[in-house]
Amino acid sequence: MKRIPLHQIWYFVFVLSGAVFVFIARSTFNEYILSIINFVGIYIILAVSLNITNGFTGLFSLGHPGFMAIGGYMTSVLTFPVAKKAMFLELPGWLSHLALPFLPALLIGGVCASLTAFVIGVPVLRLRGHYLAVATLGFLIIVQVLITNWESVTRGPLGMNGLPALTHLWWVYAWVVITLYVSWKIKFSSYGRSMLAIREDPLAAQCVGTRLFRTRVVSLALGAFFAGIAGGLWAHLVTAITPASFSLVLAFHIVVMVVVGGSGSISGAFVAAVLFSTITELFRPLEESLDAYGIGEILMALILILILIYRPTGIFGTREPGFLTAKST
């Protein structure tokens, strides 16, 4: 009989205990705590997916919230009930009679974000390092301005509210598992290895036959897909979507998670996302009661700077904890 490798048993244990946790959480916790858990899950999706772009391939992108916004708005327009569409939005004919279930709407949102990544990636990915970061920041601001001003579809700065509250913990959990699974599979495939090679040394990677540009574009688009999904989940959790939600501050939060966790480490992104989003959520009531807004952000920035000074590789570096990886024989 073939023995199941130990690390695969661990995967099974994690997925199962996650599911048990979701089951217990849904029957015991109140709405408020559940929404926090949902946010933590969405942050995990965001951090792990940015890790594909930023961690594996080393493309420093600040545009993640931009992709999230595209996915979120697309999903929202698709799920918005037909009766309300007539009242609030001025959509082209075929779209105004369409209301899709959640899953296809989410997928279409993700695909749209991904396509956008292709379109902007082809010119912009010729840039390197922090020039790429600045260009993606420009992309984020352009997306924000366009959404704010395209009032017939997005209702401008007001945003769309009264979205159906479709997101619940099972949705988020399922997407967290999918995101983790996909990025894990990529990291330990030959494709993921070429991504890591590009991050370490583009020239050497090219010399051994890696398709530099194509791999870069694919990793941006892949990250964008999950960002789009996260945007859709977010919108249907808050039941509202405004352009202001997808700001540079959000980009900063996600980047902090990836950097602190260790660029390239999936476990790192996961742990850092859980830690930071829990801290932020815990600080929110504290800030409100003390009337001292900004403490959470200051703390986060401080942790980031200290990590960059004293442990620039992040908590995990590029690696995963040993018990989760296959033993090389």
Place this chain on the structure above:
Amino acid sequence: MSGGYIAQQIVNGLILGSMYALVAIGFSMIYGIIRLINFAHGEIIMIGAFLTLGLLQKLQLPFPVAAPLVLIAGAVVGIIIEKGAFRPMRGAPQVTGFIASLGVSIMLQNLGILLLTAQPRNFTFPDYLQSVVQIGLVSFRTIDGVIMASALVLMGGLLFLVHKTRLGMAMRATAENIDVARLMGININRTIMATFAIGSALAAIAGLMWGGKFGQIDPLLGFVPGLKSFVAAVIGGVGSIPGAILGGYILGLSEVLFVGLLPPIYSAFRDAFVFSTLILILLVLPNGILGKKMEDRA
């Protein structure tokens, strides 16, 4: 559209351009010397604006006394940021410094919110600076004249400093090649600190001008102008001081003309316009107008 209207818009563009240019100089100098895109640079604008407000309205100092104090305070803030955040990471990959500067920027914004509340405050200059001057077809307030003139004086002084003094020579040498400069006996730490001090002082003065021009300030005001000044520095060619000045004026003029000459529905898109220009310039003309060819950009 009359000639007077266009002339007026051009003057407005020059005022805005003066502020962009002053901030862009700092971006460009800091990038030139340690290859760091310092996102926290925009926050110095905010600090300068609030300092001016405090000095003029809380302490009731006269304007000619307050302005040099703002300049000095800006330099001090720049030195603190350099010592606290960037010096410990010198030698790390470029992106590390960039992320750290984003962190410093978020931290300063939120310190501003924490200490000063997010509420916008009115910013008024004494009456003699507010009086309106009419020259030919265009009219502007005295403060606008002061903004444009003092920007020119400061830029002139800076160019003199960089090209005619020992410190300036050290700065140029360090920007050229930091290791060789160190071997030549240049005190690298002091030179880099001086660069931060000068750049930040200019940004703080730009903050004073920003408050005077728009009349309202809040703790988040520095971010967008900071970004736009970075765009200005890229247009002119990052690392080049004349380039930053040129880029600042080009950006200020084209932004004002974009809003002033096109139908009003487009004016909401001004930021999209600015950042599309940025992406375009990075792709087509990565070294900017006056920049030298540099490695590792495209």
